[in-house]
Amino acid sequence: MISAIQxxxxxxxxxxxxxxxxxxxxxxxxxxxxxxxxxxxxIVQQGDVCKYECFVLSGCTKMFYVDDEGQEHIIMFxxxxxxxxxxxxxxxxxxxxxxxxxxxxxxxxMFSYDVIEELYANIPKLERFFRQIIERAFVASxxxxxxxxxxxxxxxxxxxxxxxxxxxQRIPQYMIASYLGITKEFLSKVKSQLILEQ
Amino acid sequence: MISAIQxxxxxxxxxxxxxxxxxxxxxxxxxxxxxxxxxxxxIVQQGDVCKYECFVLSGCTKMFYVDDEGQEHIIMFxxxxxxxxxxxxxxxxxxxxxxxxxxxxxxxxMFSYDVIEELYANIPKLERFFRQIIERAFVASxxxxxxxxxxxxxxxxxxxxxxxxxxxQRIPQYMIASYLGITKEFLSKVKSQLILEQ
DNA sequence: CGTCTATTTGAATGTACTCAAAAGCGGTGG
DNA sequence: CCACCGCTTTTGAGTACATTCAAATAGACG
Numbered sequence: 001m002i003s004a005i006q007x008x009x010x011x012x013x014x015x016x017x018x019x020x021x022x023x024x025x026x027x028x029x030x031x032x033x034x035x036x037x038x039x040x041x042x043i044v045q046q047g048d049v050c051k052y053e054c055f056v057l058s059g060c061t062k063m064f065y066v067d068d069e070g071q072e073h074i075i076m077f078x079x080x081x082x083x084x085x086x087x088x089x090x091x092x093x094x095x096x097x098x099x100x101x102x103x104x105x106x107x108x109x110m111f112s113y114d115v116i117e118e119l120y121a122n123i124p125k126l127e128r129f130f131r132q133i134i135e136r137a138f139v140a141s142x143x144x145x146x147x148x149x150x151x152x153x154x155x156x157x158x159x160x161x162x163x164x165x166x167x168x169q170r171i172p173q174y175m176i177a178s179y180l181g182i183t184k185e186f187l188s189k190v191k192s193q194l195i196l197e198q
Numbered sequence: 199m200i201s202a203i204q205x206x207x208x209x210x211x212x213x214x215x216x217x218x219x220x221x222x223x224x225x226x227x228x229x230x231x232x233x234x235x236x237x238x239x240x241i242v243q244q245g246d247v248c249k250y251e252c253f254v255l256s257g258c259t260k261m262f263y264v265d266d267e268g269q270e271h272i273i274m275f276x277x278x279x280x281x282x283x284x285x286x287x288x289x290x291x292x293x294x295x296x297x298x299x300x301x302x303x304x305x306x307x308m309f310s311y312d313v314i315e316e317l318y319a320n321i322p323k324l325e326r327f328f329r330q331i332i333e334r335a336f337v338a339s340x341x342x343x344x345x346x347x348x349x350x351x352x353x354x355x356x357x358x359x360x361x362x363x364x365x366x367q368r369i370p371q372y373m374i375a376s377y378l379g380i381t382k383e384f385l386s387k388v389k390s391q392l393i394l395e396q
Numbered sequence: 397c398g399t400c401t402a403t404t405t406g407a408a409t410g411t412a413c414t415c416a417a418a419a420g421c422g423g424t425g426g
Numbered sequence: 427c428c429a430c431c432g433c434t435t436t437t438g439a440g441t442a443c444a445t446t447c448a449a450a451t452a453g454a455c456g
Contacts, residue, residue: 065344065348067348071348073344073347073348075340075343075344076340087333087336087337087340088337088340088341091330091333091334091337097341097344120326124322124325127322127325127326127329128318128325130329131325131328131329131332132289134329134332134333134336135285135289135332136289137336138285138332138335138336138339139285139286139289141336141339141340141343142273142285142286142339143286143295144343145273145339145342145343145346146263146271146273146295148343148346148347148379149271149346149379150263150265150269150271152443152444153443153444172401172402172403173402173403174402174403181346181347182444182445183444183445183446184402184403184404185403185404185405185444185445185446185447186443186444186445187403188403188404188405189404189405189444191403191404192404192405350411350412351411351412370433370434370435371434371435372434372435380412380413381412381413381414382434382435382436383412383413383414383415383435383436383437384411384412384413385435386434386435386436386437387412387436387437389435389436390436390437
């Protein structure tokens with residue numbers, strides 16, 4: 001059982017999408033739990049089944065794929081008020097393709113597969129809530145595909161900097177390069193070119 | 199009102215996800231309609247609001263973005279038993295970023311925004327159904343982002359050919375190039391190189 | 397201060413693009 | 427039946443954007 005104080009951020013976040021009665025809130029809180037991870041720890045590892053959908057209360061995570069050459073490709077970062085999970089693994093309960101690792105000490109609200117199903121069954125509004133979250137994530141993902149095709153590395157970087165200024169500040173540059181799909185060396189060159197242009 | 203025969207494909211597709219009672223099926227059929235488009239016609243145009251989520255009964259569509267230089271970037275194709283819409287525009291009912299155009303004569307089942315909401319309200323199972331559809335679309339989209347980073351153009355093409363052999367056959371090569379994020383000239387060179395390798 | 401990690405810089409290379417032109421492939425009409 | 431048209435694909439030369447590898451520099455932390 002979780003204290004309401006700890007979960008304030010989650011409840012506030014949810015209230016901007018749906019209205020839950022006090023009983024529904026209590027039910028939800030009785031089903032989820034909070035877990036703390038240290039910087040560097042893995043929440044999900046490639047090959048394991050992703051058992052939880054996680055809501056970030058504090059901290060920062062990266063989700064990434066390691067290819068055949070051992071190179072890391074960062075798919076997304078998650079900070080406060082974001083979700084993180086390998087959804088492909090979670091919804092099918094099969095081994096994950098991706099890793100999720102903490103870039104800072106991180107506090108998460110953990111929704112297990114069974115709990116999510118139980119919540120859907122008991123609070124149909126939550127099905128609506130999660131549908132809407134995923135709809136928006138899907139839209140964002142499609143737009144990112146387009147940006148990766150339509151924009152140069154420089155413009156992708158400028159977009160990232162504009163869109164996620166908070167994330168840029170707390171993450172090493174070589175990880176941003178990976179997220180943008182370029183090498184750390186090239187991002188460095190892009191940045192120095194941007195400085196010259198001003 | 200739509201005949202059940204015309205909608206057989208939709209009902210069959212839905213039955214693999216959820217079980218609807220005859221009354222629920224009838225209610226659903228009373229709310230949606232079928233529309234036919236000719237090859238070349240637009241279902242959605244950049245700047246217009248996307249009013250429908252469409253289920254493809256027959257035919258083929260492409261969804262694409264036109265960038266500042268006037269270049270076309272194909273985000274996805276849809277054939278039988280797939281969905282098509284500019285979801286970003288649909289869920290917010292704001293102007294679309296993307297175009298959807300028919301590559302063949304195409305028959306669609308049209309779910310308007312209001313109808314979808316009405317269906318969610320009356321048949322909660324459908325909220326679950328669409329949540330699951332979108333979850334899978336999101337997972338596919340994320341994996342495509344990774345492939346675009348981790349694979350060369352040649353390997354992306356080989357993956358596409360293996361994954362969507364039916365689509366490759368009915369679509370001109372320059373559109374496949376656009377979907378893969380390369381020029382038509384380069385795809386041609388990739389293909390000729392693949393022939394030499396055998 | 398030294399060590400470890402992250403960033404920058406430079407030269408050589410590679411993957412994919414641009415532009416231009418030629419070749420292939422249906423369909424249509426004389 | 428073939429000549430022509432529009433559209434798609436192929437080929438080639440030159441170019442651009444981004445990578446690789448190596449080395450130097452800068453920052454962070456004990």
